[in-house]
Every structure is written in structure tokens, then in C-alpha cells.
Amino acid sequence: MSLHKTLEVKNLKKHFKMGKGKSLKAVDGVSFDLYKGETLGLVGESGCGKSTTGRTIMNLYEKTSGEVLFEGKSVHERTPKEQFLLKRQMQMIFQDPYASLNPRSTVAEIILEPMEIHDLFTSNKERMERVYELLEEVGLNRDHANRYPHEFSGGQRQRIGIARALALDPEIIIADEPISALDVSVQAQVVNLLERLQEEKGLTYLFIAHDLSMVQHISDRIGVMYLGHLVELTSSDQLYDTPLHPYTQALLSAIPIPDPDIEDEREQVIIEGEIPSPIDPPSGCVFRTRCPFAMDVCSEKAPAWQEAAEGHQVACHLYDDKVVDPSERKKEERANESDYSLIP
Structure with missing residues (x-):
């Protein structure tokens, strides 16, 4: 390329x-x-x-x-x-x-x-x-x-x-x-x-x-x-390995995997509610009405289009003033999975 x-x-x-x-x-x-x-x-x-x-x-x-x-x-x-x-x-x-x-x-x-x-x-x-x-x-x-x-x-x-x-x-x-x-x-x-x-x-x-x-x-x-806005943009491999935006995470978690063991174990991000009307979209972040991580700031202003990791752009307040290291994020996810496995 x-x-x-x-x-x-x-x-x-x-x-x-x-x-x-x-x-x-x-x-x-x-x-x-x-x-x-x-x-x-x-x-x-x-x-x-x-x-x-x-x-x-x-x-x-x-x-x-x-x-x-x-x-x-x-x-x-x-x-x-x-x-x-x-x-x-x-x-x-x-x-x-x-x-x-x-x-x-x-x-x-x-x-x-x-x-x-x-x-x-x-x-x-x-x-x-x-x-x-x-x-x-x-x-x-x-x-x-x-x-x-x-x-x-x-x-x-x-x-x-x-x-x-x-x-x-x-x-x-x-x-x-x-x-x-x-x-x-x-x-x-x-x-x-x-x-x-x-x-x-x-x-x-x-x-x-x-x-x-x-x-x-x-x-x-x-x-x-999502709803007329670009919410995430990166390489194909990076998007699938470390999706940053909650909407992207939900889309990827909905892809069926032809392996029942993996399908049963993976964590799914569930989006609730209907897509808002593009005639009257929500204030601030257009995804906030369906986002499981929505904060007060999400209704007050639209998130800036920013580079949250190298070559990885996202529009989400979760990454304001924060640079994400994809490798560290994966380590954190694996650690969380280990913690959950200890819960009886």
C-alpha cells in the first residue's frame, strides 16, 4: 500500500x-x-x-x-x-x-x-x-x-x-x-x-x-x-485485536465463532435500546443513549476525533487525554479474565 x-x-x-x-x-x-x-x-x-x-x-x-x-x-x-x-x-x-x-x-x-x-x-x-x-x-x-x-x-x-x-x-x-x-x-x-x-x-x-x-x-x-459519524478508524488487525470504541466492541462480539468452546467463554458487549433517529440525534455523543460506559460528559459535548494509540483513531470520551498501548490493554484484559476465574 x-x-x-x-x-x-x-x-x-x-x-x-x-x-x-x-x-x-x-x-x-x-x-x-x-x-x-x-x-x-x-x-x-x-x-x-x-x-x-x-x-x-x-x-x-x-x-x-x-x-x-x-x-x-x-x-x-x-x-x-x-x-x-x-x-x-x-x-x-x-x-x-x-x-x-x-x-x-x-x-x-x-x-x-x-x-x-x-x-x-x-x-x-x-x-x-x-x-x-x-x-x-x-x-x-x-x-x-x-x-x-x-x-x-x-x-x-x-x-x-x-x-x-x-x-x-x-x-x-x-x-x-x-x-x-x-x-x-x-x-x-x-x-x-x-x-x-x-x-x-x-x-x-x-x-x-x-x-x-x-x-x-x-x-x-x-x-x-454510527448514526452518521465515524467513531473508530485503524488497521484491520488492530481493530479486531483491540477495539477501543464500545460500539465497535459490541459489533465484534456479535460475530458468531464456529467453535462452541470459544463462543461460550468469550464476553459479549450487549447494546440495549434502539438506534436514535438521525432527524433528532442525541446531544453530545450520539452513541451515549446505548453505551454501557456513558458518563455525564457524554451528554454535554461530542467527543473529539483523536489518536488514542499509534495509527488508531477514535471518538470517545473514555480516551480523552489518554494514550492507549494495545499490548498493555491486552495484558490488562487477560489479568481481568484471571481475576474472574477465581470467583466461585
């Missing part, structure tokens, strides 16, 4: 007007960087704003405020011509592989369309050769080119969506829950395909999902979202 920042998201907000002076705060101040060649996973419960974040970055939704910079230049403040050219560098894979494909178009027409719009290649013959190449790259073949989307399985349709996203040879692909609508047996195939394409083409991914085990497999770093 390169240390070159290809995408910078700074305090991005997307609020939807609801009438009567109210607005739904789908994304409310999200900041992160995306480095060339990496996969950044973005996870959270349904409705947390992760898909809206991806669509706003792509300028499919007009931002409310904040900045998105691609190669140092604003994504949203470009001229129409610059916006048009930017689409060749940033593409998106959508969640539903059937709804995102035109049922009246053949596979060839679906993949050809972006190349025709951007006037790539000098002849239709060259474009069709590129279509056949793309189909083979995603595990299909030229015989599939003249078929329609309804003739394919869900996994095959998602491969067609990936081929379309690759048609313009982009640098960044925003994958919006690309496997959530697929059978479990097919999900791993699609993820392996994305990893292979990344290695071959040097692609950069923003991988949006709610399947934490799959995100760990594909991601270099992971950001956790």
Missing part, C-alpha cells in the same frame, strides 16, 4: 431536508483519507450513513458541507467538463446487481455504454474486443455478451457490474455493499475477484459493508460508522 493520499474526505456532511425545518443527518462530519492501492472498509449497522457517504463522495448526492479532494482537488467544486472526466477515475459498484443493470440492454450494451459516452477507442470493433476482455477478467466469457441480465445468477450479475465499473480503467472504486445481496457461497468468489483485480490493476477500494468478518478479510484499514 502506498502512502500517497488519493482521496481526502474532510468533515463531510449530507443532510436531507424533511420539511417543517427539520433535516435527516445521514452523514454528519465524516473525515478520513484513502491511500493509493489500499482497501478501506466502512462498516456499521443499517442506516448509519455508510452508503450515503459513498454516494456523496461520488457526487451522486450533493454534499451539505465539507470537502472531498481527489488528488488534491475538490470533487464537488469542478466544472461540468471536469466532473465528466472525473468519472473515468472514480467508479462505483452498487449493492443490488439486478436493479443497477438495465434489463432491456444486453451485457455487451451495458459494458459498452460508458466507453461510448467517454468516446474511448476509435471503432466499435475495438470496444467489443475490450468488452470480451473485461468479461474474461471477471470470470465470464464472450458467449455471455449477447445475453440479458435476467439470464444470470446474482453472482454473475455482480460480475457484470464489476466489468462495467472497470470499463473506464478507474483509479478508485467505491463498492457499496457489493456482496450483501449474494448467497454466502458466492460472496467469497466476488471478494477474491476484487482482490485479484486490485493486485493486477493497482486499484484503490472504499469497501462498504456490514459483514465484519468479510471486511476483515479484504480491508487494510477499517472505519466504523
